[in-house]
Amino acid sequence: MQDETVQRMGFIESLASRLAQRMNDERKGDHIDYLKMKLGIETILTNLSKGIIVYGVAIVLGLFLQTLILHIAYAALRRYSYGLHANSSTVCSIISIVLFVGTPVLSQYIPFTSLMVIGCGLLFITLLYLYAPADTDKSPILGAERRRSLRNKSIVTCAVITVIALLYPDPFIKSLLMLGMALQIVMILPLTYKLLKRSVKNYEQYETESRSA
Template sequence: MEAEEAVKMGFTESLACRMARRLNKEREGEYIDYLKMKLGFEMLLINLNKLVLVYGAAILFHLLWQTLIMHGAYFAIRKTAFGLHASSSMICSISSTAMFVGIPYLCEQYIRFNNIQVGIIGLLATLLLYRYAPADTDKFPLLGKERREKLRKTTTKSSLLIVLIALAIPSPTIKALVLTGILLQVLMILPITYKLLKRSYNNYENYDAKNV
C-alpha cells in the first residue's frame, strides 16, 4: 500500500509521508497529527530544495553574499507582510532563482543608490507597506482584524529599521541590495500585482462576511 502511494506522489511528498508516518507511530498519535506533521515536513523539504537551488546558483555565479543580503532584507519584511505565492512549486523555484540571483547581479554590475535615493524610495516603500500589508492569498487568508493590525505595525517598523540600516551602510551596492529586497516584497503585496496575475485580494473578507 505504501509503495503504491509513493508511486502516485512526488518524491518530496512521499518522503514527507514516510517521515510523518514514522514519527507519528513513535508518538502513538492520531491521524490528524499525522496529517499536520506531513504538511510540516513537506513544507520544510520544499523550502530546503528551493534554498539549495537559489544558493547553489548564487555560488555558481559568485553572488553568494549579494544574494544573502537581498534575501535577508526581503525575508525580514516577508515574514509579517506575507503576499503572493507562486501557483506551483516549480514556478516558485524558477522565479526565486531569477529574482535572488538575477537582481543581485544587476546590483553588483549596474544599480547603485545614494542616501537621498535610499531615503526617498525607502520612505515610499514603507508607506506602501503600511497601506497594503499584510496581504493574504486564497489558500492562506489572514483572519482577525487585531492580527492584521499587529502584522502591519511590525512590518512598518521592520521596513523603517532596514531603511535606516541601509542609510548607515557606506557601500552603494549594499544599499541597492537592501532596497531592492524591500521593493520586491512591496511588489508582492500591491493590489495591482494581484490584479495583473488574476489572483484574489483581501481574501479574509470572504470569511469576515460570513460572520456578520
C-alpha cells in the same frame, strides 16, 4: 494501499509522508496529527530544496553573499507582510533564481544614494501601511487585530532595514537591501494581484460568512 499512494506522490511529498507517518506512529497520534506533521515536514523540505537550487546557482555565478544580503532583506519584510506565492514549486524555484540571483547583478548598475534610500524607505512604508499584510485565497489572514499587528511589524522592519541601508557606506549594499525590500513590496501590491488574476483581501469572505452565521 498506503505504499501505492506514496509511490504516486512526488519525491518531497513522499519523503514527508514517510517521515510524518513514522513520527506519528511513535507518538501514537491520530490522522490529524499526521497531516499536520506531513505539512510541516513538506514545507521544510520544499524550502530547503529551493534554497539549495537558488544558492547553488548563486555560488556558481560568484554571487552568494550578494544573494544572501538581498534575500535577508526580502525575507525579513515578507515574514510580516506576507504576499503572493507561486502556483507550483517549480515556478517558485525559477522565479526565485531570477529574482534572488538576477537582482544582485542588476543592483551593480543601480547604486543607491542616501537620498534614494530615504525616498524609497518612505515609499515602502506608505505601501506597507496601505496594503500589508497581503493574504492569498489559500491562506487568508483572519482577525483585524492580527492584521494590524502584522502591518505594524512590517513597517517597523522596513524602517530598521532602511536605517541600516542609510548608515552603511557601501552603495552596493544599500542597493541590495533596498531592492530586496522592493521585491517583497511588489508581492503585496493589488496591481500585481490583478495582473496575475489573484484575489485580494481574501479574509473578507471568511469574516463575512462568520458574521452571517
